[in-house]
Amino acid sequence: MAAVHAVRSPTTHLHGGISVNLSPSNRNPSAVIRFGRGSSKQNRLASVLSASSLREGDGHGRDSSLRAVEVKKILEDSPLLPKPLSSNQLAETVSNGSRVRVAYQGVRGAYSESAAEKAYPNCEAVPCEEFDTAFEAVERWLVDRAVLPIENSLGGSIHRNYDLLLRHNLHIVGEVKLAVRHCLLANHGVKLEDLRRVLSHPQALAQCENTLTRLGLVREAVDDTAGAAKQIAFEDLSDAAAVASAKAAEIYGLNIVAEDIQDDTDNVTRFLMLAREPIIPGTNRLFKTSIVFSLEEGPGVLFKALAVFALRQINLTKIESRPLRQNPLRASGGLKYFDYLFYVDFEASMADEVAQNALRHLEEFATFLRVLGSYPVDTTML
């Protein structure tokens, strides 16, 4: 593989984007939560209720039953009262009914922006500089949701997001799969043979390994694919191209020099939808559950852990191990072992008794276990 240089993209902060100062003193949820004046419905309710309390004592007459009907109607219509939750709705709307604000990593034209729009049609997609920032933006109520990549069919896992899932307290409320079709973008007038360098997100560079090697281009890693396109355009580079989407070409006024340059036509990235609250798992559609656990050291312990699913015919769709950072090495019998966290996705809803039994069984020998979310499977790519 040709050399990869780490280069930070120029100004990855676009208008409307988030670059939060993450110091604790900056916790100010009032920046996004507004408490408006009472609505006309509230005022109507208040006057009906005060009229009824003023006339307490005559509460069995015709007047009072009319008032009861009126109060019931106002309450039913009121946006202030929580509506019964349905597991389908929970992933898609915010409680005040306004447009969902969804954080993603990158700048406009990034694949993550398209994933956010696929996950929450009609949302306001909010660009963030880092994955970490997107997590924090949800936690601090600056946005309602985050949509972040977790794995790609060619490049594998996005390890950073596995680690952040554990460090933060968000819940997985859904997944979305996006077909990723990479283009080689350059300034107008620049031909394929003029190119010496290629800029992109490391995952995107890895997904186009064969084409980039064939073209003999030196890889330069930047924060996101669209950021690479932006840099090519803003610096008017004539020896460099970006691996990015056709949408990025349109936004930054670049020419598509080559299309579908990924190593396989089936290039799919899976993104997680994250929220402050979990959704209530259902059994009305295909659900998946994501968990993370750690185990004691010993022969066959991982085999036993995975057997709790096999015994119950539960299909595993993903397993990933990551070093346990706070405690990466464990000493036992004079030896030092690496300590791991295991992330497992399985095809069952936490509403299913069989899934609950499997986790109860796993708890018997896991040293730590957390359910990251139980959410509907994205079946659009099946």
Ligand SMILES: O=C(O)C(=O)C[C@]1(C(=O)O)C=C[C@@H](O)C=C1
């Ligand atoms: O750089 C982008 O456009 C992104 O959205 C990031 C990202 C990733 O992190 O995997 C997302 C989808 C593609 O797999 C390539 C890059």
